[in-house]
Amino acid sequence: MFNFERQYTDSVTDIRWLDATEMAAWRAFVAASHLLERRIEEQLKAAAGLTHPQYEILVVLSESPGRQMRMTELARGVVVSKSALTYQITQLEKAGLVERTTCPSDERGVLAVLTDAGARCLERVAPGHVEVVREHLIDQLSREELHAVTRAMRKTEASLRTSA
Amino acid sequence: MFNFERQYTDSVTDIRWLDATEMAAWRAFVAASHLLERRIEEQLKAAAGLTHPQYEILVVLSESPGRQMRMTELARGVVVSKSALTYQITQLEKAGLVERTTCPSDERGVLAVLTDAGARCLERVAPGHVEVVREHLIDQLSREELHAVTRAMRKTEASLRTSA
DNA sequence: CGATGATCGTTCAGATTTGAACAATGACTC
DNA sequence: GAGTCATTGTTCAAATCTGAACGATCATCG
Numbered sequence: 001m002f003n004f005e006r007q008y009t010d011s012v013t014d015i016r017w018l019d020a021t022e023m024a025a026w027r028a029f030v031a032a033s034h035l036l037e038r039r040i041e042e043q044l045k046a047a048a049g050l051t052h053p054q055y056e057i058l059v060v061l062s063e064s065p066g067r068q069m070r071m072t073e074l075a076r077g078v079v080v081s082k083s084a085l086t087y088q089i090t091q092l093e094k095a096g097l098v099e100r101t102t103c104p105s106d107e108r109g110v111l112a113v114l115t116d117a118g119a120r121c122l123e124r125v126a127p128g129h130v131e132v133v134r135e136h137l138i139d140q141l142s143r144e145e146l147h148a149v150t151r152a153m154r155k156t157e158a159s160l161r162t163s164a
Numbered sequence: 165m166f167n168f169e170r171q172y173t174d175s176v177t178d179i180r181w182l183d184a185t186e187m188a189a190w191r192a193f194v195a196a197s198h199l200l201e202r203r204i205e206e207q208l209k210a211a212a213g214l215t216h217p218q219y220e221i222l223v224v225l226s227e228s229p230g231r232q233m234r235m236t237e238l239a240r241g242v243v244v245s246k247s248a249l250t251y252q253i254t255q256l257e258k259a260g261l262v263e264r265t266t267c268p269s270d271e272r273g274v275l276a277v278l279t280d281a282g283a284r285c286l287e288r289v290a291p292g293h294v295e296v297v298r299e300h301l302i303d304q305l306s307r308e309e310l311h312a313v314t315r316a317m318r319k320t321e322a323s324l325r326t327s328a
Numbered sequence: 329c330g331a332t333g334a335t336c337g338t339t340c341a342g343a344t345t346t347g348a349a350c351a352a353t354g355a356c357t358c
Numbered sequence: 359g360a361g362t363c364a365t366t367g368t369t370c371a372a373a374t375c376t377g378a379a380c381g382a383t384c385a386t387c388g
Contacts, residue, residue: 015291028317033197034243035324079198108336140319148312153192155304160199272366
């Protein structure tokens with residue numbers, strides 16, 4: 001499973017290791033994002049039996065024109081694999097929060113549509129969710145930090161979306 | 165998207181919604197962290213058949229005195245549930261990268277110990293991993309942004325570790 | 329039109345995660 | 359010491375995620 005050979009032929013590798021500052025940033029980022037993800041998941045599950053991906057699906061749909069979106073685009077929006085989205089939309093359909101419609105313009109396509117019940121569910125759950133995000137992230141940051149984080153994360157997102 | 169009915173009895177709800185700046189920060193953070201997580205997972209899987217949690221376990225152990233750590237503490241360090249850690253340590257044990265030892269001072273305890281093979285594996289895999297982190301996160305950020313992100317993430321981590 | 333290749337969403341198998349329940353041990357009080 | 363409660367790590371069932379394979383539809387071009 002694991003071998004010992006380096007795939008690079010360089011006799012002296014030119015690896016640019018992370019210095020202390022960079023490593024600190026990376027570690028903090030990983031720890032914070034994992035912890036926050038856990039907390040959010042916990043809150044949503046307790047409050048509404050929703051997972052974070054499910055909640056994000058409802059949010060994205062609610063902001064989409066006609067409260068509907070194609071599967072592939074939705075998967076891209078919530079950053080999840082197509083198969084995971086298929087699974088989650090099925091779950092949300094069972095719960096009556098989302099419906100599937102065949103896309104009129106493309107026979108292959110499927111439109112996920114937010115139902116009224118889904119919209120109401122989102123309204124009901126959003127306050128508690130926002131409070132968690134606010135308490136542990138937003139309200140911890142100065143306005144300046146908020147802007148810096150936004151700039152940084154957008155660059156990261158762009159970098160990742162661009163390269164394949 | 166949100167109407168005016170509330171399930172709370174407050175005549176005027178005191179929900180502090182996210183303003184545009186705050187929402188932008190939160191959205192960017194979620195998207196970037198999910199995308200980066202996916203990319204890292206992909207890279208580690210392709211390069212060494214490791215998952216990100218497995219890699220983090222190796223890293224944390226390698227930096228721990230005696231290359232060993234108690235299960236609970238390790239779980240806290242890599243931000244994963246105890247049962248997930250049990251599973252992953254079993255996997256790493258099968259691969260010969262980690263060993264289990266009963267803790268001398270506490271009969272209940274288990275020490276996860278990094279093996280030489282585990283240390284070599286880490287050395288081999290680290291460069292490729294660091295490159296991904298650098299390309300999409302570190303190198304995208306100015307030095308100032310790097311510091312801001314670190315400060316922000318540490319506050320978030322502290323907030324989440326403190327409360328419950 | 330017909331052929332080729334891309335895109336769409338689903339299905340499937342396999343891996344992983346989580347929380348709850350559990351047995352075993354430790355810590356602490358009376 | 360005995361009793362009580364906390365902690366440790368594991369097991370288990372259930373849910374979820376991913377990538378690969380698939381059939382169906384679309385788009386392009388000769």
